[in-house]
Amino acid sequence: MGEKQVFRLQGLSCTNCAAKFEKNIRKIDSVDDVDLNFSAAKLTVHGEATIEQLEKAGAFDHIKVYPEKKKAPIIPFYQKRENQLTMLSLLFMMIGYVFYFQIGEDHALTIGTFLLAIAIGGYDLIKNGCKNLIKLHFDMKTLMTIAVIGAAIIGEWAEAAVVVFLFALSEALESYSMDKARKSIQSLMEIAPNRATIKRDNQLIEIDVEDVRIGDTMIVKPGEKIAMDGIVKEGMSYINEAAITGESVPVEKGDGSTVFAGSINEEGALVVDVTKSSEDTTIAKIIHLVEEAQAEKAPTQQFVDRFAKYYTPAIMVLALLVIVIPPVFGADWQTWIYNGLAVLVVGCPCALVISTPVAIVTSIGNAARNGVLVKGGIHLEQLANIDAVAFDKTGTITLGKPVVTDVKVIRGTKEELLQIAGALEAYSEHPIARAIHKKTQNVSLPEATQFQSVTGKGITATIQDVRYKIGNARLFDGIELPSVSENTVLYVGTEDEVMGYLTVADQPRPGIKEQMKKLHQLGVRKTVMLTGDVANVAEKIGQETGVSDVKAELFPEEKLAFIKQLKQSHRVAMVGDGINDAPALAEANIGIAMGGAGTDVALETADIALMGDDLSKIPDSIRLSKRTLRIIKENIGLALLLKVVALLLVIPGWLTLWLAIFADMGATLLVVLNALRLIRKNEN
Template identity: 85%
Template sequence: MLAEKQVFRLQGLSCTNCAATFEKNVRNIKSVDDVNVNFSAAKLTVYGNASIKQLEQAGAFDHIKVYPEKMKAPTIPFYQKRENQLTMLSLLFVMIGYVFYFQIGEHHALTIGTFLMAIIIGGYDLIKTGSRNLLKLQFDMKTLMTIAVIGAAIIGEWAEAAVVVFLFALSEALEGYSMDKARNSIQSLMDVAPNRATIKRDHQLIEIDVEDVRIGDTMIVKPGEKIAMDGVVIEGNSYVNQAAITGESVPVEKEDGSTVFAGSINEEGALVVEVTKSSEDTTIAKIIHLVEEAQAEKAPTQQFVDRFAKYYTPAIMILALLVIIIPPIFGADWQTWIYNGLAVLVVGCPCALVISTPVAIVTAIGNAARNGVLIKGGIHLEQLANIDAVAFDKTGTLTIGRPVVTEVKAIRRTEEELLQIAGALESYSEHPIARAIHNKTQGMRLPEATQFQSFTGKGIAAVINGVRYKIGNAKLFEESELPPVSANTVLYIGTDDEVMGYVTVADQPRPNVKQQITNLHRLGVSNTVMLTGDVTNVAEEIGQETGVSEVKAELFPEDKLAYIKQLKQTHRVAMVGDGINDAPSLAEANVGIAMGGAGTDVAMETADIALMGDDLSKIPHSIHLSKRTLRIIKENIFLALLLKVVALLLVIPGWLTLWLAIFADMGATLLVVLNALRLMRKKDR
């Protein structure tokens, strides 16, 4: 029997080490079978039974607050948080202590007492947690800081100990603030969809919570309102802004049969919508879930940093011990080198290094989600940065996926008359080519057609105003002399006696597709290839119009898969398709990118990256974002290690003080966080 699954939101989760400790404490609850803490999303998943009181007791060491998943955790302003208020109070005592330091001396009881108050107020939680870790031989950054503070107090460096406590508390506060900013990318998604919907039941309009809306309910959406549930329009016409879901900047027209998404905004007319998904299964709910899971997944760089930090912390402790012991063996002053050893402990805190990668990954994935791109993990974000070949499916990916009328040629009548006859003849057909003519003749006044007759594989005939007209391919007009046409799909229009003209129909490239292919080439993608099952001449024509560097035509799905395998031998390949018939190729490519993820569950589940709309410009945008993210991660790791090395070198001439050590550590942490947060400002290209 499967254990009950409970999901909670967390507030006050300050660091990755705290998340690990909290997870361990929750796992120790007897009624809990398993637990997972998602630090990036501040989310807790418990398998088993645990009350909020029990969970908050498990997180009491870090003042963690626990809320049910569907309840929005209250936002506490920076200055109202208890730990931040204590930090400011600690600063006050540090400042007063320094007044006494210069007025009555550093060894005066009043000076020492004031600095001690600063240490207790600002460092109580730090020393409590660090001491507990020390007793358990768990060495993290709080353990190192605790040893340094207690050691400084023992050797009489009260002022230094107080400054160290304040700067560390300030660093923790700013780090927490920065992580909250990064997590807001998820919170902003959660705020997209309204919590209540207007439903029509028993001929009455009622407003109810979205959790109480049932599939099949009729939902009323007024102009200017946010759509509360996914559904299909059954009455009404309007333009809907669905930028929050698909990233499309232009509102999309919705009419009978159109799909609408929770969180999109109805801009004009009223809509009557049949609800098709429950609140937990809406597209926006799935996006939030997948983004949270993606942000929890560790990228290769982060896995390396975590492994490095695991050995780095003990190495720093050994180095600090050697700094304390070796110089005094050769006659140096013990107190001086104990002080230097404590400074090594402080500067060696791996805080900046540990946070350098996850804050960049969290921010980048959140940025992509707001732009209509769902990246399902840091590993895919990193791989995307190294892509140098992109393979595209043709139909529905490079092209719009439906035929349109490309040319109208009248021989005996005007073009308008020819289209009116074609529209009347095709008025009852639902064939894709017929729909192309429907779209072309929309708004025209069409004559009435009767006595329809269908010729399988050839076309249609009908009587209009007493005259029998025909529309179809060359086989339907085999007894007539046909004008030469170079297009592949041609519909001739005429009577039994003559051909009056023709229309050509073709699938068209998406708008601006050539510009997006050019953008890919500029980003270092050397090979762009179109894979299609279409005939060679049609494929090559589309290939020329789109600007791809290579065309492979008349392929079956297994042929596409074989080509991707071959291309992977010399390139790092991304495959772009619709997520259904291209599933094998999407899975085989280094990165699989599905188009139109908002329209199909299959696309969202199949690929590594889902473009929620059908906008090809999101591909260059995503590659650019991934390259920028990888560059920032490398910069962060370099900055974190560089500042540590520089500070450690200051030990040799004896210039490294405790406050300078913590300042270097805090500076490194702030630098990497602020550097990563630049990704929040990255807009769509």
């Protein structure tokens, strides 16, 4: 495989045109392979091709090609050449109708004006339709061309002009709608700035992000967008990471904190060590994965594409039968040729073909803007049918940050107990030790010496010539201990007695119970917490969080086995951190990774990644998925219903050419507008 070139496209509005464009590019001798992503309007060429060659391949539909790094210009709707020609065609069509009623439909001036409207509005349509007809390639432009030429032959000039205008208008509105849907990706691409302020040789220079090297020192001023992923070396600030995680509440960042390109520095200046190149930043990976996701066809779309493949020839056969059979039995040839042309027009599969992709594109873009990365239409559809959700406990259902929940004194005072506990744990970085650090941060700690760590038990040290210890029950073997039945217990005492104890527990995420309730309301029948923790602690967390079932004391392979068993009776989503839960995430029908912004593994292993640690995104995503599936079904139903109703009008002879294309255009507009409802933020 040769050199890879990536381009952005403008003017790519229909799937048939995309397929033809791709076919034309493959004919270029220097091109080895082509990958055209219609949804993202993105072209990848393996081999060599100039922009001139590519635009020549897309000249039939006026497709413009731009290098990937260059932003395609935004051309207002009214400034596009094809839209201006459509409006000019409308003007001549209206003048033609004035002549039609004033001097008659057969007058040379009337016919000439309608012919001018057809030539202006339908030049590209008829030119490409005739080429397709010669090659026996039947798409919607071929069908329309046959209809227009047929109408002209039988003297229906006004009808031919209306068909041309309405088809051009339909194409223009379809293009506008697809551009609007694609803006979900374009808005992501515009999140990160193109230039960064870098300190090199004690000088501040502003350079393109492509020229920034890993290890460079980046300076971020207050109010600026962060240009590159990195780690804070100096400074403290609050960062708005809404563009990455969907969470609008600013996050405090200081020395050692990770920052992401595209987030906004709200307060203090930061000195950041760059850790990723511009093409490897988190936002760059999100954009890439969203584009790939939108290119992947959902099951419904695959079905529609297969259906359309047989539908178009069937319509052509039906049109031929309408033209031939009635006249064989004595009916008027001209009337039934006209009716057959109307069947061709109304039978265009445009609305049907676009019904699914526009909904998928819009929905995945909506999710990405809200901090949820869905890696394909298939996952979006499957999520709507999930009826069981399994959660890892630590760091998923809980915060993964233990806190001291209780302090019990047996001898002495509470302050003395906290002083001893704080002094003994002062130099430990264990998560439980950090919980004690936080609890004792306002307590004056005595000096401890002669520290000794007892593996699997705790710590001993000397304070004012007395040997103290803190740890689990095994550290106090032989000493009578108070009975404590829940959470992690740290006993504090001397060699001879226990002075008291601290209970430490991981805390459930705020609002978790409400999220579980929402899941159950959305049709999730079973919510399960999977944990390696002891049963009594797990049950307590389970009660606090509102899950319907708890499975405790599980090894990773047992989590995997449980997911396999659950799949036999349910459609299962597994929620975890994407690292130690990778096997279970992969086994579930849908794998959902928490905190995807912080881990590449989560982005790669899961079907859906929550870029932040917000569990409320799960019910939101299921709701969006259900809305998407509902809208897709509505679109397919609308498209087929309008076609069937219009075709039935052939029987009494009521289906006119203008009514046929109005039905086709109406169906296309209805499905597109219906799908664009998904741009709105998720509804409750």
